[in-house]
Every structure is written in structure tokens, then in C-alpha cells.
Amino acid sequence: MSLTKPPQAQGGSAEPADLRRRPPGARTALRAAGLLAALAVLIAVLVLSVGVGAKQLAPAEVWHGLTDPASGSYTVVHEMRLPRTLLGLLAGTALGLAGGVMQALTRNPLADPGLLGINAGASAAVVSAGTFLGIATFDGYVWFALAGTAAVAALVYAVGGGRGATPARLALAGSALNATLYSYVSALMLLDTGALEKMRFWTVGSLAGAQASTVLKVLPFIATGLLLALALARPLNAMALGDDSARALGARPELVRAAAITAVTLLCGAATAACGPIVFVGLMVPHFVRALTGPDLRWLFPYCAVLAPVLLLGADVLGRVLGRPGELQAGIVTAVLGGPFFLWFARRGKVARA
Numbered sequence: 001m002s003l004t005k006p007p008q009a010q011g012g013s014a015e016p017a018d019l020r021r022r023p024p025g026a027r028t029a030l031r032a033a034g035l036l037a038a039l040a041v042l043i044a045v046l047v048l049s050v051g052v053g054a055k056q057l058a059p060a061e062v063w064h065g066l067t068d069p070a071s072g073s074y075t076v077v078h079e080m081r082l083p084r085t086l087l088g089l090l091a092g093t094a095l096g097l098a099g100g101v102m103q104a105l106t107r108n109p110l111a112d113p114g115l116l117g118i119n120a121g122a123s124a125a126v127v128s129a130g131t132f133l134g135i136a137t138f139d140g141y142v143w144f145a146l147a148g149t150a151a152v153a154a155l156v157y158a159v160g161g162g163r164g165a166t167p168a169r170l171a172l173a174g175s176a177l178n179a180t181l182y183s184y185v186s187a188l189m190l191l192d193t194g195a196l197e198k199m200r201f202w203t204v205g206s207l208a209g210a211q212a213s214t215v216l217k218v219l220p221f222i223a224t225g226l227l228l229a230l231a232l233a234r235p236l237n238a239m240a241l242g243d244d245s246a247r248a249l250g251a252r253p254e255l256v257r258a259a260a261i262t263a264v265t266l267l268c269g270a271a272t273a274a275c276g277p278i279v280f281v282g283l284m285v286p287h288f289v290r291a292l293t294g295p296d297l298r299w300l301f302p303y304c305a306v307l308a309p310v311l312l313l314g315a316d317v318l319g320r321v322l323g324r325p326g327e328l329q330a331g332i333v334t335a336v337l338g339g340p341f342f343l344w345f346a347r348r349g350k351v352a353r354a
Contacts, residue, residue, distance in 0.1 A: 031293055031299050034292060034293070034303075035299075035302060035303060035306065038303060038306040038307050038310075039306055041307075041310055042089075042306050042307070042309060042310050045309070045310050045313045045314055045317075046085055046089065046313065048313075048314075048317055049081065049084070049085040049088065049313045049316065049317050050062060050066070050077065050081050050082060050085050052317050052320065052321065053076070053081055053317075053320045054320050054321075054323070054324050054325060054326065054327050055076055057073055057076065057077070061073040061077075062077055065077025065078055065081075066078055066082070079212075080210075082212075083210040083211050083212045083214070083215050084207045084208070084210040084316070085313065086210075086212075086215045087207055087210040087214060087215050087218070087274060087275065088207050088210075088309060088312050088313040088316055088330070089309045089313065090215065090218055090219060090222045090271070090274075090309075091207070091218075091222075091271040091274060091275045091278070091309075091312060092281060092308040092309025092310070092311065092312035092313060093222065093226060093305045093306075093308055093309050094222045094225060094226070094267035094268065094270060094271040095113060095267070095268070095271055095278060095281040095282045095308055095312070096281055096282060096285040096286070096304040096305060096307065096308020096309070096311075097225070097226060097229045097263075097267055097301060097304050097305050097308070098113050098118075098225075098229075098263070098264045098267040098268045098271075098282050099111065099112050099113060099281065099282020099283055099285060099286050099304070099308075100229075100282070100285075100286040100289075100297070100300055100301055100304040101229050101232065101236070101260050101263055101264055101267075101301075102116065102118075102260075102264055102282065103286055104236045104239075104240070104260075104297055105236065105239075105257065105260045105261075105264075106157070106160070106170050107240070108170045108171065109287070110170075110171050110283065111170065111282075111283075112279070112280065112282040112283035113264070113268045113272075113279075113282045114178075114277060114278070114279030114280060114282070114283070115171070115174055115175070115178070115279070115283060116156050116170065116171070116173075116174030116175075116177075116178070117152050117156055117174045117175070117176075117177035117178035117181060118149055118152055118153055118156070118174075118264065118268045119149075119268060119272050119277035119278070119279065120152065120177065120178045120181035120182050120185070120277065121148035121149050121151055121152025121153070121177075121181060122145040122146075122148045122149045122152075122268060122269050122272035122273065122277070123148070123181065123182070123185050123203060123272065123276070123277050124148055124181040124182075124184055124185050125141075125144040125145055125147055125148025125149075126141045126144055126145050126148070126199075126202075126272075126273060127185050127188050127189065127199055127203075128144070128188065129141045129144040130199065131188050131192050138213075138214050138217055138218070138273060138274065139217065141273060142217070142218075142221070142269070142270065142273040142274075145269040145270070145272055145273035146221070146265055146266070146269035146270070146273075147269075148269070149264070149265045149268045149269035149272070150261065150262075150265040150269070152177060152181070153261050153264055153265060153268075154261060155173075155177065156170065156173050156174045156177060157170075157257075157261070159173040159177075160172075160173040160174070185203065189203070202276040203276055203277065204276060204329045204331045204332060205275060205276040205277050205278035205279070205329060205330060205331020205332075205334070206275060206276055206329035206330055206331060207275055207312075207316050207330050208327065208329065210274075210275075214274055218270045218271075218273070218274045221266050221267075221269070221270035222266070222267060222270050222271065224266055225262075225263045225264075225265075225266030225267035225270070226267070226305065228259060228262065228263040228266070229260075229263040229267065229301055230301055230302070230305075231259075232256060232259055232260055232263065232297075233297040233298045233300075233301050234251075234297075234298060235251040235252075235256045236256065236260065236297050237296065237297050237298065238250075238251040239251060239253055239256060240295070275330075275331075276331060277331065278312065278330060278331045278334055279331065279334060279335055279338060280334050280335060280337065280338025280339075280341070280342070281308055281311055281312055281334055281338075282308075283338060283341070283342065284311065284337070284338055284341050285304050285307050285308040285311055286300065286304055288307070289303040289304050289307060311334070311337075312330060312334065315330045315333035315334045315337065316330040316333070318333055319332065319333045
């Protein structure tokens with residue numbers, strides 16, 4: 001059996017027709033070229049994120065702001081935009097990969113950290129830590145975010161039916177937990193004005209206020225989750241054929257599921273702790289990538305890791321430009337972009353056929 005063409009049970013479409021018509025070597029070369037092109041787009045968006053913002057700066061000012069501490073633009077570029085860009089890169093990679101892993105694990109085309117309540121679990125844990133324990137720093141509440149993410153991921157998977165879960169049951173379980181947890185978060189913030197003031201921007205999902213220290217602290221969690229997710233591509237490919245076939249191919253389904261939940265916990269927990277709950281990135285990007293690469297996770301995961309930060313940073317830049325002299329939070333922009341995509345996808349009827 002070939003692992004390069006898993007069945008549609010993963011929640012994605014079959015391999016694109018133009019790829020199927022090509023010999024294997026040509027398909028690999030085409031996918032590699034596409035990945036290089038995606039990297040080029042990512043680099044362009046990174047440059048755009050550093051160079052464009054609510055305050056207009058000439059290219060020369062941006063360069064001096066990066067290299068010259070005595071420059072008048074140093075604070076804006078080096079201490080505000082650069083950490084913000086790096087955090088968007090890490091958080092986008094984390095959310096895109098988490099969405100891809102969740103869709104592959106659950107075989108649910110609607111699997112997304114936001115839609116299935118994973119981000120809500122992290123948010124509820126962080127707000128609880130701030131309200132009841134007075135924890136207000138990343139060092140303190142990142143562990144609560146990871147615990148909340150893990151608990152809700154396991155709960156959604158169990159309530160949705162475990163190995164026998166269907167897309168509809170997972171979506172219902174996730175939606176119910178999502179609504180319950182966000183109601184809890186809203187209640188805490190309304191009862192505690194201090195928590196409301198500290199968390200009202202965070203709960204929207206934003207890259208504003210990013211600091212170099214936050215980037216350095218979130219990096220180990222996301223890097224570990226990234227490596228684990230990429231290592232799971234081949235065994236998750238095998239599991240798309242069914243547990244029995246996966247075992248025959250050398251995979252251990254129980255261990256793979258536990259590792260996948262661990263990867264999602266690290267990626268979503270760290271990203272949510274740093275940026276707040278940002279929705280739809282993990283839903284939109286894997287679907288777009290699957291149309292380019294087919295369902296082979298060995299290519300889908302790297303593409304998601306590259307293109308998801310393009311979406312998040314692009315949304316952040318768009319929010320800075322449209323909201324001048326203030327800004328729109330990146331979470332608002334991704335929600336505005338993701339809502340129509342979700343409705344379009346649902347109307348196509350893929351959920352019923354997955």
C-alpha cells in the first residue's frame with residue numbers, strides 16, 4: 001500500500017488531478033518548488049510586517065530602526081514591530097500545524113483549535129489563573145494554558161466518540177464546550193473588573209504588545225510541537241487507512257493519538273497564551289494546502305507551517321492599515337475572513353460526506 005495517497009477519510013479531497021497525471025519524480029519536484037515559492041511569500045510578508053504599520057515609515061527609516069539604536073524609529077521597528085512579526089510567525093505556524101494535525105487525527109474537515117473549543121480551554125484556564133491566583137505574566141499562565149488545552153482536546157475527542165468519532169459528533173461536542181467555556185470566561189471577566197481590563201484585548205486575539213521576552217519564552221514550546229507534528233506525518237498517513245492497516249505498516253495507533261494530542265497541546269497552548277484565541281487559521285490553511293498538495297501529510301504539514309503565518313501576519317498588517325491611527329486586532333480580521341470561508345465550505349456539503 002502506498003502512503004502517498006491516503007483515502008478521503010482524512011477529511012480532505014483526493015490528490016489534485018494535475019499531480020496525478022505526473023510521474024512521481026515530477027510530482028515531488030513540483031511540490032518542492034511550490035514549498036520554495038511559499039517560503040518566498042512568507043519572507044515577503046515578514047518584510048511587510050516589519051515595514052508597514054499604523055505609523056507610516058519610509059524604507060530608510062525602517063532599516064535604521066532595525067540597525068541603529070540611536071535612530072528615532074528604533075523603538076517602533078526594533079522593539080515593537082520586530083517582536084510582533086516574530087510572534088506572528090511562531091503563532092501562525094503553531095495554529096496552522098495544529099489544525100492540520102487535528103483534521104488528520106479526527107478525520108474531521110471542520111477540526112480547528114477555535115471551532116472545537118481547544119483555544120477556549122486555554123482561555124478559560126488563563127483567565128481563571130488571573131482571576132483567582134493573580135497570575136498575570138506569561139511565565140505563570142502558559143502552564144495553565146497548556147493544561148486547559150490538553151484537557152479540552154482529550155474531552156472533545158472522548159465526547160465525540162474517540163476512535164469511532166464522526167465529523168458531526170466532534171463538531172457538536174466542540175461547539176458545546178466552546179460555548180460553555182467562553183460563557184465561563186465572560187462571566188469571570190464581568191464579575192472581576194480587574195480581569196476585564198487586563199484580558200479584554202487578549203481574549204480577542206492580538207499580536208499587539210508582543211515583546212522579545214515573550215517570543216523567546218514561547219519558542220521552546222512551539223518548536224517542540226512543530227518537530228513532533230512533522231514526525232507524525234507518516235504514521236498519521238498510515239492511520240488514514242484504518243487502525244488495522246496502520247498496525248500492519250508499523251504504526252502504533254494509540255501512541256500516535258497520544259503524541260498528536262501532545263503536539264496540539266504544545267502548539268495551541270503556547271500560541272493562545274502568547275496571543276489569545278485566534279480562530280479560523282487552523283481551518284482555512286489546511287484546506288487551501290490540500291488543494292495544492294493532496295492529502296499526503298508529509299507535504300501538507302510543511303506547507304501549513306509556512307503558509308499559516310502568511311495568513312496571520314497578513315491579517316495583522318491589514319488590521320494595522322485599516323484601523324489607522326489605531327488598529328484592528330488580528331483575531332478580528334481572521335474571524336471576518338474565516339466566517340465566509342466556513343459558510344462556503346459548509347454549503348459545499350463536504351461535512352456530510354467526510
